[in-house]
Amino acid sequence: MATATVRLRGFGWRHAGRRRYALRGVDLSVGRGERVLLLGPSGAGKSTLLAALAGLLATDSGQAEGECVVDGRAGIVFQDPSTQLVMARAGDDVAFGLENLAVPAGQIWPRVDAALRAVGFGYPRARSTHALSGGEQQRLALAGVLALRPALLLLDEPTANLDPAGAALVRAALAAALPADTTMILVEHRVAESLPLVDRVLVLGGDGTVTADGAPAQVFAGHGATLAAQGVWVPGLAVPSRRGTGPAGPDLLAGTALGYRHPGAATPALSHVDVSVPAARALAVTGPNGAGKSTLALLLGGLVRPDTGTVAATAALAGHHAGTPPYRWRAATLARHIGSVFQNPEHQFLTGRVDTELALGPRRAGLAAPAVRSIVDELLVRLRLDPLAGANPYTLSGGQARRLSVATALAASPGMLVLDEPTFGQDRRTWCDLVDLLAGVRDAGRAVVLVTHDADLVTALADRRLDLPPGPADPDPVAPPARVAVDGVAAAGAGDRPW
Amino acid sequence: MVSQPLPLARPGAPLARRNPVAKLAAGTAFSLPLLSTLDPLTPALGLAVALAAVPGFGVRYRDLARRSWPLLAGALTAFLTMLVFGTVHSGSTWLGLGPWRLTTGTVVAAAGLALRLLAVSLPGVLVFASTDPTDLGDALVQNARLPARFALGALAAFRLVPLLGQEWRLLGLARRARGVDAGRSPVARVRLFAARSFALLAGAIRRGTRLAVAMDARGFDSGLPRTAARVQRVGPADWLLVVLAGGLAAAALAASLAAGTFRPLGG
Numbered sequence: 001m002a003t004a005t006v007r008l009r010g011f012g013w014r015h016a017g018r019r020r021y022a023l024r025g026v027d028l029s030v031g032r033g034e035r036v037l038l039l040g041p042s043g044a045g046k047s048t049l050l051a052a053l054a055g056l057l058a059t060d061s062g063q064a065e066g067e068c069v070v071d072g073r074a075g076i077v078f079q080d081p082s083t084q085l086v087m088a089r090a091g092d093d094v095a096f097g098l099e100n101l102a103v104p105a106g107q108i109w110p111r112v113d114a115a116l117r118a119v120g121f122g123y124p125r126a127r128s129t130h131a132l133s134g135g136e137q138q139r140l141a142l143a144g145v146l147a148l149r150p151a152l153l154l155l156d157e158p159t160a161n162l163d164p165a166g167a168a169l170v171r172a173a174l175a176a177a178l179p180a181d182t183t184m185i186l187v188e189h190r191v192a193e194s195l196p197l198v199d200r201v202l203v204l205g206g207d208g209t210v211t212a213d214g215a216p217a218q219v220f221a222g223h224g225a226t227l228a229a230q231g232v233w234v235p236g237l238a239v240p241s242r243r244g245t246g247p248a249g250p251d252l253l254a255g256t257a258l259g260y261r262h263p264g265a266a267t268p269a270l271s272h273v274d275v276s277v278p279a280a281r282a283l284a285v286t287g288p289n290g291a292g293k294s295t296l297a298l299l300l301g302g303l304v305r306p307d308t309g310t311v312a313a314t315a316a317l318a319g320h321h322a323g324t325p326p327y328r329w330r331a332a333t334l335a336r337h338i339g340s341v342f343q344n345p346e347h348q349f350l351t352g353r354v355d356t357e358l359a360l361g362p363r364r365a366g367l368a369a370p371a372v373r374s375i376v377d378e379l380l381v382r383l384r385l386d387p388l389a390g391a392n393p394y395t396l397s398g399g400q401a402r403r404l405s406v407a408t409a410l411a412a413s414p415g416m417l418v419l420d421e422p423t424f425g426q427d428r429r430t431w432c433d434l435v436d437l438l439a440g441v442r443d444a445g446r447a448v449v450l451v452t453h454d455a456d457l458v459t460a461l462a463d464r465r466l467d468l469p470p471g472p473a474d475p476d477p478v479a480p481p482a483r484v485a486v487d488g489v490a491a492a493g494a495g496d497r498p499w
Numbered sequence: 500m501v502s503q504p505l506p507l508a509r510p511g512a513p514l515a516r517r518n519p520v521a522k523l524a525a526g527t528a529f530s531l532p533l534l535s536t537l538d539p540l541t542p543a544l545g546l547a548v549a550l551a552a553v554p555g556f557g558v559r560y561r562d563l564a565r566r567s568w569p570l571l572a573g574a575l576t577a578f579l580t581m582l583v584f585g586t587v588h589s590g591s592t593w594l595g596l597g598p599w600r601l602t603t604g605t606v607v608a609a610a611g612l613a614l615r616l617l618a619v620s621l622p623g624v625l626v627f628a629s630t631d632p633t634d635l636g637d638a639l640v641q642n643a644r645l646p647a648r649f650a651l652g653a654l655a656a657f658r659l660v661p662l663l664g665q666e667w668r669l670l671g672l673a674r675r676a677r678g679v680d681a682g683r684s685p686v687a688r689v690r691l692f693a694a695r696s697f698a699l700l701a702g703a704i705r706r707g708t709r710l711a712v713a714m715d716a717r718g719f720d721s722g723l724p725r726t727a728a729r730v731q732r733v734g735p736a737d738w739l740l741v742v743l744a745g746g747l748a749a750a751a752l753a754a755s756l757a758a759g760t761f762r763p764l765g766g
Contacts, residue, residue: 075716075717076716078709078712080709082706083706083709084713086651086713086717086719088631088632088633088658089633092729095729096714096719097718098728099725099728100717100718100721102724102725103726105727105730112728130658130661148717301676303676331675331677331678331680332678334675335677335678339676342669342673342676347670347673347698348673350674361677361678364678394701
């Protein structure tokens with residue numbers, strides 16, 4: 001091994017106010033120019049390790065033990081593009097770090113241009129950072145870090161918030177832009193897509209120690225099953241398929257000629273969409289970014305009123321409420337019949353404890369205390385949240401928060417469930433839990449609507465698919481072509497991913 | 500992706516191009532003296548000068564009127580309020596209804612207040628409409644010697660503001676999805692508003708913290724002196740703008756003194 005960029009000896013870190021160490025007894029050495037994929041179950045301390053290497057663990061924010069040495073400068077790219085771009089214009093954002101390092105003014109712009117070129121950023125320097133897609137923003141964030149010529153590049157799930165096209169942009173930029181002598185440590189759930197970028201795989205166990213270390217093929221051959229059980233997306237391992245087998249139930253909800261324009265937007269997010277939602281079926285809504293998938297979820301969820309067209313519930317879903325459209329129902333009525341799960345779980349948390357969060361829906365529906373208790377207990381166990389019953393929802397990990405947000409919608413026993421990107425950035429274990437849970441919901445005769453980019457999820461769960469065409473890039477007086485609802489996705493074959 | 504307000508000014512205009520700190524100083528040097536008198540003539544002259552300078556900032560009158568309508572509405576409200584409740588009575592009585600009188604003095608005082616409001620705020624509107632926030636941050640650090648931690652930190656935080664509107668809407672929809680609404684109860688409405696505001700604030704703090712960490716990771720505020728990629732200079736034209744602004748305000752006061760309308764504040 002060449003000179004080491006990273007050396008850890010018995011390293012440990014405990015966040016202030018926590019009893020448990022996030023990391024403990026980590027011995028590790030990473031050589032110059034090595035490309036490492038860092039894996040481990042949710043909560044194993046991957047992000048803490050990256051923060052330690054980036055020098056972001058302030059001494060007053062916790063307690064360290066052992067030794068952590070980084071030879072040279074470290075740079076880090078985080079998950080959320082919107083909170084790591086600092087400046088209004090792309091070029092200025094790359095220049096920001098160079099200014100901080102007191103690079104002479106004459107050298108700044110040549111280095112900015114070189115970094116933007118290296119990541120394949122296709123716009124002029126003056127491009128507004130707000131006008132970029134998520135994938136482009138992450139490319140820009142990468143350019144901002146690479147311009148500083150770090151010896152060690154750290155990436156903390158850089159594609160978890162992106163759709164497949166955006167994630168591919170970021171991986172292509174990484175493959176093209178990384179200098180040969182730059183060491184890289186990548187944390188990423190989606191292993192198969194990341195493997196071309198790395199030559200070594202390192203696994204942190206649940207107790208914060210290194211449990212496997214070596215070439216990717218060797219690690220997955222030796223530890224594949226264990227890693228999969230811990231939630232790692234081990235490449236080549238099939239995911240469970242839970243297609244519906246029973247007959248479709250009656251239609252619960254129908255949308256006709258739906259159109260919607262967000263307040264202040266120049267073009268409609270959605271126009272002329274027809275859709276029906278039958279019971280005992282899982283409907284996947286797919287399509288590129290900007291096609292209006294999330295907007296359709298809000299319309300079907302009874303959360304916003306369509307500008308054109310109608311959303312109508314049937315008596316099979318809502319009994320005597322079927323006479324009025326869902327967006328006019330009182331909130332309590334809505335939650336009893338249509339559950340909505342938002343992309344960001346934190347938007348939906350209303351209380352300070354996991355168990356009261358689950359009890360809220362059934363209690364508002366007027367259930368007696370013992371009935372509420374039994375619903376809460378069952379969901380806690382079902383979603384492996386029982387050890388966290390007293391925890392604050394905002395302190396949960398990404399996977400735990402996602403499971404809780406789905407559980408809160410289910411607690412009110414709605415006849416129909418609408419989920420927006422439920423599997424975004426989830427580890428394999430949470431992913432399988434969600435598929436199981438949603439298959440159970442569907443097989444119990446309820447309807448599931450999935451808005452998703454996740455091809456595996458569509459393959460595993462969806463009985464029908466509604467593919468929305470790209471949104472109107474510019475105002476077009478001609479109506480876009482009618483959307484086609486495809487019945488029986490199974491006919492396309494499990495390996496077939498046309499989108 | 501979030502929409503930003505469209506820029507009001509053409510960036511190449513001669514006054515828009517001036518150094519942001521110089522523009523701020525000129526605006527202050529112009530507005531402050533106008534506050535020293537209660538007569539309508541001084542602010543009327545000041546307003547005329549400011550309006551004459553509008554094309555120099557690359558702003559079209561139509562856009563200015565559209566953007567500053569709250570200001571116009573405020574001035575009109577102040578004018579009408581003073582007409583009704585004004586206690587300065589002098590000159591001829593135009594209208595009398597019982598104890599209430601409308602006199603020349605009332606009208607003059609009301610016009611003075613409304614004109615002052617417009618004359619003092621219009622320069623500020625012009626300065627901010629014609630100044631790019633990034634340039635302002637740069638100039639505050641480089642020319643006004645403000646700490647970068649403050650000026651650039653505020654600039655970065657400012658960029659997260661448009662996200663708040665989106666966030667507020669999502670929080671409301673998510674509450675409805677959870678079965679929570681106020682119905683007709685005003686008490687529930689207030690409680691719901693408070694809870695939603697708190698959630699908005701908590702989310703803003705979480706995002707702000709993430710942004711601060713990302714800035715630290717790129718070496719911000721590490722104690723080293725920063726260099727400047729975009730250099731902001733204060734040139735002769737910038738000094739001239741400040742001096743001219745102060746001089747024009749002084750000229751308006753002198754005209755008021757000469758015309759005998761000058762009424763010092765508190766005098």
